[in-house]
Amino acid sequence: MNFLMWMSLQFKKRPNAENKELQKIYKQLWRDQDRKPGGTPGELMREVEAGDLNPRHLTKAKDRVNQLRAVLSDRNISMSRLDRKTDEGVMNDLRAGIQAAENAK
Amino acid sequence: MRNRKYIEYKDANLVLLKSFPQLLNDYEVLRRRFSLINESVGPHVLYGDIFCDFISSALKERNEKLLRDAGEFIESLLKLGDAEIVNLIELSVLETLIDSGESDVSKYFGNKTKLSISAMSNKMDFEVNLWM
Numbered sequence: 001m002n003f004l005m006w007m008s009l010q011f012k013k014r015p016n017a018e019n020k021e022l023q024k025i026y027k028q029l030w031r032d033q034d035r036k037p038g039g040t041p042g043e044l045m046r047e048v049e050a051g052d053l054n055p056r057h058l059t060k061a062k063d064r065v066n067q068l069r070a071v072l073s074d075r076n077i078s079m080s081r082l083d084r085k086t087d088e089g090v091m092n093d094l095r096a097g098i099q100a101a102e103n104a105k
Numbered sequence: 106m107r108n109r110k111y112i113e114y115k116d117a118n119l120v121l122l123k124s125f126p127q128l129l130n131d132y133e134v135l136r137r138r139f140s141l142i143n144e145s146v147g148p149h150v151l152y153g154d155i156f157c158d159f160i161s162s163a164l165k166e167r168n169e170k171l172l173r174d175a176g177e178f179i180e181s182l183l184k185l186g187d188a189e190i191v192n193l194i195e196l197s198v199l200e201t202l203i204d205s206g207e208s209d210v211s212k213y214f215g216n217k218t219k220l221s222i223s224a225m226s227n228k229m230d231f232e233v234n235l236w237m
Contacts, residue, residue: 024154027204033229033231035228036228056196060149060193060197063150067150070139073138
């Protein structure tokens with residue numbers, strides 16, 4: 001992945017979260033056994049950079065952004081300010097990948 | 106499943122819930138939450154979170170029938186699904202199972218599923234032999 005794309009990602013590895021639901025979502029986005037860093041946002045950006053017009057990680061990124069938005073919108077879920085800020089940062093990373101994929105089409 | 110010739114991504118949730126109606130309650134919780142943002146439940150969320158938890162529970166309970174059904178279901182989606190379905194199974198189901206080290210489930214997997222797992226060793230660092 002080129003340097004600018006890489007630097008645009010806020011989370012190169014899985015962020016921490018106090019909230020268990022967020023922990024579970026982040027585990028889906030950054031696998032323990034991934035060979036390359038960057039998780040789903042990183043994979044998506046690598047696919048876009050490789051010229052893939054239908055990147056494999058695009059739909060997953062969209063589904064997970066919606067899930068993170070839905071969790072943030074759910075008033076029954078208690079979340080610290082730090083968790084909320086991290087959630088927003090993860091969404092931004094995913095959206096950056098989605099945007100890059102949409103722009104490449 | 107046998108009568109289906111081709112499965113499209115837009116039907117992914119429906120196909121799963123028809124095959125495993127015991128997931129309906131968990132789906133409903135997700136559906137209510139996604140409705141807060143006027144979206145439908147993304148298949149990657151339903152499969153990666155709910156279906157994989159279901160498989161993990163069946164493994165703990167050693168429920169052979171459920172595990173066989175799950176293995177056949179995954180195999181049929183890989184055989185009959187469109188490209189997005191294949192991505193869904195590989196990125197959200199198989200990766201989740203590999204990441205949690207639940208290789209015991211592999212004895213319920215068909216050839217196509219094992220081929221996918223084998224190919225995934227390029228992306229993930231795991232002992233492929235345990236899954237064959």
